[in-house]
Amino acid sequence: MSRKDVQKVVVLGAGAWGTALAIHLARSGHDVALWAHSDEHVQSLLQERRNLRYLPHVHFPESLRIVEDLAPSLEAADAILVVVPSHVFRRVLKKVSDLVGVSKKHIAWATKGFEPEGRKLLHEVAREEVCQDCHYTVLSGPTFAAEVAKGLPTAMVSASTNEQEAAYWANLFHHDAFRMYTQGDMAGVEVGGAYKNIMAIATGVSDGLHLGANARAAIISRGMAEMMRFAGLYGATPETLMGLAGLGDLVLTCTDNLSRNRQFGLKLASKQSSESAQQEIGQVVEGVKAVRVVKAIADEKGLDLPIAEQVYHLVEGNISAKEAAERLLARELKAES
Known part of the structure; x- marks a missing residue:
């Protein structure tokens, strides 16, 4: 993927971290849709054009869309980024898998944690809920949402067992003061996070x-x-x-x-x-x-x-x-x- 290619990205999770990453991707020139699980939260995001609860001082770029009906956005998306708490990670992936075929889409997550019930790493959950043979990517690193939303210098890693997938997400995020490095040790990145x-x-x-x-x-x-x-x-x-x-x-x-x-x-x-x-x-x-x-x-x-x-x-x-x-x-x- 050329860094100039505009990608359609759906970000699932409008907490502080999901919102910050959606803002960065929109500023990078991509077509970004942000989804929140609560209807009340969705309406607040639509009306205020900012996340009043988590990032009240950062206004959304014009290109950042708020999703009310998730299925059409997922269907049109090139890439899906999951940014929800670890205890609902499986539930959200199942929702995505039920709504749309995802085998040909780029799927990554910036969730940090283990699945509490099954005591599993998140890539293991993804293989169970979405596709056993699909290639996934985990995004992690030393980051605070407020600083990413402000555009301050940030460095992360894009880890996948597939080099092309790791590079895809690195290129997607690599913009201005945001650097994304690639590597292949998904388990190590997930445990560290x-x-x-x-x-x-x-x-x-x-x-x-x-x-x-x-x-x-x-x-x-x-x-x-x-x-x-x-x-x-x-x-x-x-x-x-x-x-x-x-x-x-x-x-x-x-x-x-x-x-x-x-x-x-x-x-x-x-x-x-x-x-x-x-x-x-x-x-x-x-x-x-x-x-x-x-x-x-x-x-x-x-x-x-x-x-x-x-x-x-x-x-x-x-x-x-x-x-x-x-x-x-x-x-x-x-x-x-």
Whole structure:
């Protein structure tokens, strides 16, 4: 695909991230349709020409269309981008598959997380719900929706087992200050995008307890080791985890208060309950769902993931933030690697 070719793209999911990506694609010159699952949200987007809830200060480009009737837009689309929370990912893919034949369309997602019920990576879900032999792409990296919507410099990765598909999505997004790199390790990219949210909760707790910059650095570096250990179950390469979708995303999410997972950890440190903290944030905290999946798989496989384990017990209300920190500090001495 030439970068000058106008593509018809449907973005499924009008949260902060889906809206930001739709805005960027429209600014890049593509014909973009944005879909939201709530009729009330759709009407607000149509009337206001901006996402009042998530990105109130960014107005939509004229070329960005809001979808009321999804089927015609899907039928006409060259590409479908799914940007919904992980727990509804399967449901949305099934809706798409039921509405239109997608075997010849480009399909990608920018969702970060695991499927909670089946404890599966999202490309596994896509193969089950859409097409076993289709080529899919996952888009991930160190990004905040507000900065992408403002057009600030951003770098991501487009990962697919098919080089042409990875390149298609990279070309689609590569515009102005937005750079998209390609690679083939879908599993590594997906694990990185999901696991880093758990570590962001941990660093939020640490900073909320005023344990200092040293502790934050230790959590990030040991969290990286955990992420690589866990990703090894899926055959992920160390290079992937050291790249944008692993280390890059981990550092960003753990150190900036735009991260809702970090905000969640800060609230837990102030003795808020998990439920109360999530309600106050008002958006899906993917790390809560991710840590439950990781804990179940770690128990099944006999993996030692001490930070994730303490985050799990904290999220479930089994221990306090202070107790979680004390448990980690009380661990026996061991070699770093």
